[in-house]
Amino acid sequence: MENLNVQNNDSEMMVGEGVGFERIRRITGYLVGTLDRFNNAKRAEVNERVKHAVTREVKL
Amino acid sequence: MINTIVKRDGRCVLFDIDKITDAIFKAAQALGGNDRQTARELAELVVKHVEQAHTDDNPPTVEEVQDAVEYQLVESGHARTAKEYILYRAQRTRIRDMNTRLMKTYEELTYQSxxxxxxxxxNANIDGDTAMGTMLKYGSEGAKQFYHMFVLNPVHSKAHLEGDIHIHDLDFLTLTTTCCQIDIEKLFRGGFCPGHGFLREPNDIQSYTALACIAIQSNQNDQHGGQSIPNFDYGMAHGVRKTYRKLYSRNLAKALELLVGLENADEATKAVREKVHAAHGLYPVLADDNGYRDLELPELAGFADEPTLMKAQAFAVEQAYQETKRATYQAMEALVHNLNTMHSRAGAQVPFSSLNYGTDTSPEGRMATEAILLATDAGLGHGETAIFPIHIFKVKEGVSFNPGDPNYDLFKLACRVSAKRLFPNFSFLDAPYNLQYYKPGHPETEIAYMGCRTRVIGNCHDRSREIVNGRGNLSFTSINLPRIAIRAKGDIDFFFEELDRKIDLVIDQLMERYQIQAKKKVRNFPFLMGQGIWIDSDKLGPDDEVGEVLKHGTLSVGFIGLAETLKALIGQHHGESEYAQNLGLDIIGHMRKRMDDATRETGFNYTLLATxxxxxxxxxxxxxxKLYGEIEGVTDHDFYTNSFHIPVYYNISASEKIRLEAPYHALTNAGHISYIELDGDPLKNLDAFEQVVRYMKECGIGYGSINHPVDRDPVCGYTGIIDEVCPxxxxxxxxxxxxxKLRSLGCWNGNVDCGYCGDPNEEAARLPNSVVE
Structure with missing residues (x-):
């Protein structure tokens, strides 16, 4: 599935030109392998997510 | 005198007064009128009216004639007929617009990526760029238009198109229902028939997991929602049991062949096994704790002396255990791979699959649970995170929650796997609204969730069967809560009155949809009904209607954007003030009460869904x-917040979010989920991860999950968090x-086509040791 572009750079061979990172995110319960498949609204939602700090009070 | 009229497409055609008469007469007929003569007289008045402004050199347009009809009807005191005519005209305009829009949609589907x-x-799970994905969209968009024009009650159609409500999966309106919890134990008992040809009851764990995939795939083609197995561990345990049984006899045969040169050893040991079973009802078991060996020993007496036989038995027990474990792991690995690659629905999507497990405490069930977790931990071929199935680990006090519980080790493992792979999610059987159905020893009473959140257990249609197996949601429709709040302009009474009107509307709409579904026959659902997956469908013949058995399903009213609703009503959402939280609970509590009332009144399972x-x-x-402009905290984002969630952009601690969202879980009996977003790599702080899960349980969350970034660089294979630069x-x-560079990092195998050479660091970090002993 990974088509890594290879190019010869004089003496040393380079790979990975144009290859993006995969970013797996959960969207309405389902995982999606890349943000490209999200619809516009959900893309916006993912971009606006903030993290939730785990504070001491969570400790039981 | 008018002889011609200009049609909408610009063509000039002969003017015909009878057409006007017909239109007026039809409007009158809709109100019970039956006087064609009056219609004719009115039409003549219309013509006179039109002639005032038009000549044959300047013919009227259709729109102008229709305006004249409206005018004349009102003028002559036929107000009700006028209203009907206007409605009819609006409906025709709508249909024309939709036809134009449908073609426009098709054009975009065809020429845009x-x-x-x-x-x-x-839908993120459908690849819209593929041939089948696009074909599915053509069908879906065309079906929707057809239903709006000819099937849906115009009131419901209008409410949907204008965005007051959203009828989910509208493209399947006349076709099927949403989802089902597939009782895998029942399905496999005696074998089943997924299409052409009968599949016998499976005999080892590999066949069990392979058939589980086929069951999910087959059922997915009969419904428009996802598919779930509520009792995965209990179901797969049978496969593990049979595998061990077989491997024990095979290894005993090997030992005897080697030790004493026994001939036809396989047949001989198998025959002895069946003989012992016939006499004592016992088989060799994984835990080797049922005294089988002692019962078997005398039956083996003819083959060798006792010490040799005992040695052979010990060898068989040890080998069979290891081989069963390996086979189980491989079977689960294959299942994960299958569920990420097999396609359904004309090849357009991977089945939406969910597996619930974690409470089977038998050695076989525990082995199955451990194996599926470890296979998920390992990931796909290049170590990628699997997208399916959705895993749901069942958390239950006394079973899988506290140190000392028989499956506590599996809970710990589940946390660890989730911290790396985002699954499993966690379901909480002790939440009071889930616990009320729980009967120890009856896995069908353990709450099970359908992947994204759907929950079906209460059953007013048959109180004796408040179970999860074989049941699911029939359809659901969501209400646009923020709009009602915007329109209320701070008037809480108006808000609740308008909300009630929308609930009434949706209750009716769901019932009308059920009436369509009810007329379907068993043969329309070859797997779901034909193979007896749906509760009681095994009592029906192929030409029987499914209306009666569908009553075990749920009709769900959903909602979206509680946060924006509160913001519009009182300027704060429920994360911002206790007052807002109380109002939020009032609103959702009211919606739930309306569902309970509707359930009582109709006998159908109306439930409330956190959409x-x-x-x-x-x-x-x-x-x-577009309608109300940009309102701060309400319409100024590109999305309305998921159900009752605190907005994703609002800063709040994990504990506070859990505490505030938990009470809504108790109210949303059609399903719910809460998410916590963790920063950093939770694998480095598993303790915090587990504490969050434990806190969810303590606060009464029903179903929860923890999000964290899972990134991967396909070039070097690194899996973890990648910001700008691959670490x-x-x-x-x-x-x-x-x-x-890759070579120096030890991640280059010379494979230019693939580039990936495995991820030595990640592989080393995999869970090498099983937790189940």
Whole structure:
């Protein structure tokens, strides 16, 4: 599935030109392998997510 | 005198007064009128009216004639007929618009890629760029238009199109129901028939998992929602049991062949096994704790002396255990791979699969649970995170929650796997609204969730069967809560009155949809009904209607954007003040009460859903922004917040979010989920991860899950968090990296086509040791 572009750079061979990172995110319960498949609204939602700090009070 | 009229497409055609008479007469007929003569007289008045402004050199347009009809009807005191005529005219206009729009939609589907076209990305799991994905969209868009024009009650159609409500999976309106919890134990008992040809009851764990995939795939083609197995561990335990049994006899045969040269050893040991079973009802078991060996010994007496036989038995027990474990792991590995690659629905999507497990405490069930977790931990072929199935680990006090519980080790493992792979999610059987159905020893009473959140257990249609197996949601429709709040302009009484009107509307709409579903026959659902997956469908013949058995399902009213609703009503959402939280609970509590009332009145299972709203998140807000402008905290984002969630952009601690969202879980009996977003790599702080899960349980969350970034660089294979630069190979996104560098990192295998050579660091970090002994 990974088509890594290879190019010869004089003496040393380079790979990975144009290859993006995969970013797996959960969207309405389902995982999606890349943000490209999200619809516009959900893309916006993912971009606006903030993290939730785990504070001491969570400790039981 | 008028002889011609200009049609909408610009053509000039002969003017015909009878057409006007017909239109007026039809409007009158709709109100019970039957006087064609009056209609004719009115039509003549219309013509006179039109002639005042038009000559044959300047013919009227259709629109102008229709305006004249409206005018004349009102003028002559036929107000009600006028109203009916206007409605009819609006409906015709709507249909014309839709036809034009449908062709426009088709054009966009045809000539735009998914990257350009939001419709193609409505559902992230369908690849809109493929042939089958696009074909599915053509069908879906065409079906929707057809239903709006000819099937849906115009009132419901209007409410949907204007964004007051959203009828989910509208493209399947006349076709099927949403989802089902597949009782895998029952399905496999005696074998089943997924299509052409009968599949016998499986005999080892490999066949069990393979058939589980086929069951999910087959059922997915009969319904429009996801598919779930509520009792995965209990079901797969039978496969593990049979595998061990077989492997024990085979290894005993090997030992005897080697030790004493026994001939036809396989047949001989198998015959002895069946003889012992016939006499004592016992088989060799994984735990080797049922005294089988002692019962078997005398039956083996003819083959060798006792010490040799005992040695052979010990060898068989040890080998069979190890081999069963390996076979189980491989079977689960294959299942994960299958569920990520097999396609359904004309090949357009991977089945939406969910597996619930974690409470079977038998050695076989525990082995199955451990294996599925470890296979998920390992990931796919290149170590990628699997997208399916959705895993749901069942958390239960006394079973899988506290140190000392028989499956506590599996809970710990589940946390660890989830911290790496985002699954499992966690379901909480002790939440009071789940616990009320729980009967020890009856797995069908353990709450099970359908992947994204759907929950079906209460059953007013048959109180004796408040179970999860064989049941599911029939259809659901969501209410645009923020719009009602915007329109209320701070008037809480108006808000609740309007909300009640919308609930009434949706209750009716769901019932009308059920009436359509009820007329379907068993043969319309060859797997779901034909194979007896749906509760009681095994009592029906192929030509029987399914209406009666469908009554075990749920009709669900959903909602979206509680946060924006509160913001519009009182200027704060429920994360911002206790007052807002109380009002939020009032609103959702009221909706739940209305569901309970409807259930009592109709005998149908009306339930309240915290809508996941993938396609809906943007749709409502787009319409509302157009209607009401940009309102701070309400319509100024590109999405309405998921169900009762605290907005994703609001800063709040994990504990506070859990505490505030938990009470809504108790109210949303059709399903719910809460998410916590963790920063950093939770694998490095497993303790915090587990504490969050434990806190969810303590607060009464029913179903929860923890999000964290899972990134991967396909070039060097690094899995973890990647910001701008890959922490391993140091490349930016899209940048090339030298092979020399990859080689020095130990992640280059010379495979130019693939580039990936395995991930030595990740592989080393995998869970090598099983937790189940």
């Amino acid at each position: 998914a990257g350009e076209n939001d419709v193609k990305r409505e 996941p709203a993938e396609g809906l998140a943007g749709r409502f807000v787009r319409i509302d922004r 391993r190979c140091g490349r930016h996104e899209g940048e090339a990296v030298s092979v020399e």
